[in-house]
Amino acid sequence: MIMLIFSTYLSFSAQYYGKKNRPLMDLNGNYSMNGWFLSPGLTYMWPNKVKWLGGEKKEDTVARGRVGLYLELGRYHIFPEGGAFFNYMDYSVAYKRLSGSETLDGTKSKFKKNYISANFNLNNIYQLGDRHFLQNSIGVNLDYQLWENGTPSPVNTKKLLFSLHYKIGYGIKFSEKLFIIPSIETPILNFRQWEKGKSTYGIFNNSRYRPIVFSCRFVWLKSPSKGDCPPVYVNPGDKARQDQQFME
Numbered sequence: 001m002i003m004l005i006f007s008t009y010l011s012f013s014a015q016y017y018g019k020k021n022r023p024l025m026d027l028n029g030n031y032s033m034n035g036w037f038l039s040p041g042l043t044y045m046w047p048n049k050v051k052w053l054g055g056e057k058k059e060d061t062v063a064r065g066r067v068g069l070y071l072e073l074g075r076y077h078i079f080p081e082g083g084a085f086f087n088y089m090d091y092s093v094a095y096k097r098l099s100g101s102e103t104l105d106g107t108k109s110k111f112k113k114n115y116i117s118a119n120f121n122l123n124n125i126y127q128l129g130d131r132h133f134l135q136n137s138i139g140v141n142l143d144y145q146l147w148e149n150g151t152p153s154p155v156n157t158k159k160l161l162f163s164l165h166y167k168i169g170y171g172i173k174f175s176e177k178l179f180i181i182p183s184i185e186t187p188i189l190n191f192r193q194w195e196k197g198k199s200t201y202g203i204f205n206n207s208r209y210r211p212i213v214f215s216c217r218f219v220w221l222k223s224p225s226k227g228d229c230p231p232v233y234v235n236p237g238d239k240a241r242q243d244q245q246f247m248e
Contacts, residue, residue, distance in 0.1 A: 022130045024173055025221060027082055031177075032224045037090065039072035039183075041215030045100035048200045048210045061104050063207035068097030068112075070213055074119070086122040093118060096143070102207045109204055115143040121167065130173075135181055137167040163187040163199075169217065181217040186210060 025031060047063035074092025094117040101110045121139030128134060143161040169183030187199045187210075200208040 021127050024125070024127060024131075024133060024179075027078075030223065031221045033078040033080075035076060035220055035222050037074055037076055037092075037217050037219040039070075039074075039092075039094070039215040039217040041070040041072070041213060043068040043070050043096050043098055044212045044214070045098050045201075045209040046212055047100070048208050061102060061207055063209065064101045064103075065209065066099035066101065066110075066112075068099045070094065070096045070215055072117075072119070072215065072217075076219060085124060087125045088123050089121065090123065091118075091120045096213065098201075098209075098211055100203070100207075100209050102204045104204075110149075111203055112149040114146045114148065115161070116146055117141050117143045125171070132173070133171040135167075135169040135171050135183070137169070137183075137185075138164075139167065140164055141187075158193045160192060161190070161201075162192040164189040164191070167213075177221040179217075179219040179221075181219065183213075183215050183217060185213040185215070 044067055045065040047065055072092050072094035074090050074094075076088055076090040078088040079086065095115070096117055097112060097114050099110075099112045101108055103109075119139060119141045121137040123135055123137045126134040126136070141161075141163055143163075145159040145161075165185055165187045167183050167185040169181040171179055171181040174180050189197060189199055190201070193201070195202055198208075200210045202208050
């Protein structure tokens with residue numbers, strides 16, 4: 001469903017933004033091809049009852065999601081000449097809390113799981129205007145549980161989680177050196193804990209939850225220092241073509 005909405009949006013955008021856009025950044029040596037980003041945000045454990053999305057519907061069970069905190073710090077690296085399909089990669093460390101509850105026969109159980117997370121993403125940028133773009137990311141996250149609170153203690157959970165995830169964001173070039181990218185992320189396949197290829201987490205005995213991460217990424221460009229090796233310069237005859245290709 002996400003991909004259908006995305007495809008429809010791209011079709012609309014291609015018609016609406018038919019004009020040639022100015023490149024989002026100069027690839028000809030004015031900026032370093034790597035730098036830092038910070039992503040504060042929130043998490044939500046969506047009680048999933050949609051079977052084709054890996055959920056389960058049980059009439060005697062009421063599952064509810066709870067909001068948790070998210071904070072990510074990482075590095076990005078722009079591919080030479082802006083890349084082809086994927087324009088840049090990033091890697092990061094994050095803290096996140098996943099929390100929710102389940103009520104069964106009048107008895108309410110809660111869980112609060114706190115993780116340290118290592119993340120890696122490949123990112124595609126589709127430019128919508130001179131200062132606006134759509135970002136699609138595919139990546140992996142390895143989460144280690146730091147501590148857990150629950151009443152009673154949740155079952156069917158693991159301390160170590162490993163997932164393939166998808167992220168979509170709407171980016172804004174706020175200034176010449178600052179990009180802001182609000183995003184939403186969710187798993188598309190869990191490798192650990194493996195549950196027949198599902199992308200949701202089974203917690204307690206009766207409920208499944210889909211982790212959703214809402215974050216706002218702040219990305220800073222930086223000018224290369226004297227000791228840095230500048231990026232490969234684009235041949236003058238190819239510069240216009242590659243500027244248009246990057247982040248479109």
